[in-house]
Amino acid sequence: xxxxxxxxxxxxxxxxxxxxxxxxxxxxxxxxxxxxxxxxxxxxxxxxxxxxxxxxxxxxxxxxxxxxxxxxxxxxxxxxxxxxxxxxxxxxxxxxxxxxxxxxxxxxxxxxxxxxxxxxxxxxxxxxxxxxxxxxxxxxxxxxxxxxxxxxxxxxxxxxxxxxxxxxxxxxxxxxxxxxxxxxxxxxxxxxxxxxxxxxxxxxxxxxxxxxxxxxxxxxxxxxxxxxxxxxxxxxxxxxxxxxxxxxxxxxxxxxxxxxxxxxxxxxxxxxxxxxxxxxxxxxxxxxxxxxxxxxxxxxxxxxxxxxxxxxxxxxxxxxxxxxx
Ligand SMILES: [Zn+2]
Numbered sequence: 001x002x003x004x005x006x007x008x009x010x011x012x013x014x015x016x017x018x019x020x021x022x023x024x025x026x027x028x029x030x031x032x033x034x035x036x037x038x039x040x041x042x043x044x045x046x047x048x049x050x051x052x053x054x055x056x057x058x059x060x061x062x063x064x065x066x067x068x069x070x071x072x073x074x075x076x077x078x079x080x081x082x083x084x085x086x087x088x089x090x091x092x093x094x095x096x097x098x099x100x101x102x103x104x105x106x107x108x109x110x111x112x113x114x115x116x117x118x119x120x121x122x123x124x125x126x127x128x129x130x131x132x133x134x135x136x137x138x139x140x141x142x143x144x145x146x147x148x149x150x151x152x153x154x155x156x157x158x159x160x161x162x163x164x165x166x167x168x169x170x171x172x173x174x175x176x177x178x179x180x181x182x183x184x185x186x187x188x189x190x191x192x193x194x195x196x197x198x199x200x201x202x203x204x205x206x207x208x209x210x211x212x213x214x215x216x217x218x219x220x221x222x223x224x225x226x227x228x229x230x231x232x233x234x235x236x237x238x239x240x241x242x243x244x245x246x247x248x249x250x251x252x253x254x255x256x257x258x259x260x261x262x263x264x265x266x267x268x269x270x271x272x273x274x275x276x277x278x279x280x281x282x283x284x285x286x287x288x289x290x291x292x293x294x295x296x297x298x299x300x301x302x303x304x305x306x307x308x309x310x311x312x313x314x315x316x317x318x319x320x321x322x323x324x325x
Contacts, residue, residue: 038246040184041216042208043225044069045160047098047136049192050077050084058192058201059091063273065205066315067215068092068228070158071192072136073129075100075120082127089129092228092273092319094217096134097121097155106141113149121153133220134158140189156220161186166194175200180207185224228317242268242320253279253310258296258320260303270294270320275312282306294318 046069049055062069071088073095078085088095099105099116100123108116117135125131135155137146142157150157164170164178166189175196182188190197208214216225229243247255260268272278272292283305284296296305309318 037209037212038214038227039212040214041225041227042179042182042184042213043158043187043218044179044190044204044215045072045096045136045158045187045218046070046190046192046197047072048077048102049073050081050088051192052081052084054192054198055081055084055087058198059087059093061198061201062093063091063314063316065202067201067205067208068094068217068316069215070094070096070134070218072096072098072134072158073120073124074098074102075116075123078120078123078127078129082123085124085127085129092316094134095124095129095132096136096158096218097124097132097153098136099138102138104139104141105137105146106143110145110149113146114152117149117153117155134218134223156218156223158187158218158223160189162188164188164190164197166190166197170194170196172196172200172203176203176207179204180211182208182211182213184213185226187218187223187225244317244320247306253308254315255306255308256317257304257306260305264298264303268296268320270296270307270318272309272318273314273316276314276316276318277310277312279308279310281308 044067046058049058049071050073071093073085073088075097085095097117097120100119101116103112103116105113105116121131133154133156135150135153136158140159142159147157162178162181164175166175170178175190179188179200217228218224219226227243227245243259245257245259247257249255258268270278270293272294274292277291278288278294281294281296283299283301285299287295289295294307
């Protein structure tokens with residue numbers, strides 16, 4: 001762990017009050033850092049959405065339990081529920097392509113495969129979910145022709161290491177046990193629609209935490225679960241990338257370290273999920289265009305910086321995007 005320079009305070013009453021008590025010593029005690037205990041990352045995936053009936057509850061459960069996941073959407077569902085695609089992205093989830101109408105693709109012509117994939121890319125992008133970089137074939141069925149179509153759209157195929165069997169009537173216990181079998185880098189298949197899956201979310205978070213695992217993104221480069229880069233859809237922005245990592249965590253707030261690569265002249269926009277707030281920052285010139293947005297620019301201290309986030313009950317990490325400036 002690197003040495004954290006003294007944070008530069010954001011002049012809010014709350015921030016000053018907490019910082020003052022911390023400086024006074026003893027009144028703010030450091031709690032074991034859950035995020036810092038990430039011994040590895042796993043890829044939670046939820047297929048077949050989105051839907052107006054299921055997606056909001058699933059996103060709420062994930063957010064409340066500090067989990068991020070990859071949502072493999074069907075194009076027809078994305079087209080019918082664009083607001084839910086946007087909600088997935090806004091909740092910090094990654095959005096992947098799961099075909100348009102969920103056919104057995106390997107029984108289709110190459111032209112049909114192309115249509116299924118391209119229409120889904122368009123539907124998700126049009127809804128605000130970004131352009132997917134991950135593709136999961138329905139039923140996990142794939143072949144060389146399908147892979148060539150995936151490659152045409154820059155998609156990485158993601159099957160799974162563990163099948164939760166939630167689609168097959170698995171109990172909540174069984175789903176949690178399936179998650180417990182995951183090791184770092186692995187990916188588990190779940191779905192948006194089973195009630196038992198939704199019910200399992202808090203215990204999934206507990207099971208991962210007990211093993212020192214955290215929910216991560218699925219790398220478009222390798223198809224394996226890795227630490228989130230905060231860019232959404234595994235994207236790298238335009239010429240620079242901002243990567244988040246956990247810093248110290250307390251009972252009411254946590255530090256996030258941000259490493260910027262690709263350019264020395266950058267602007268990073270951090271969107272903080274309400275009601276969390278940025279309390280202080282270090283190594284940047286900070287501005288706050290709105291209550292939930294921090295804009296960070298270099299202040300001559302290099303490309304590693306950070307922020308202290310007051311959680312206010314919401315421990316979901318902010319999302320960050322980087323542009324060169
Ligand atoms: Zn499916």
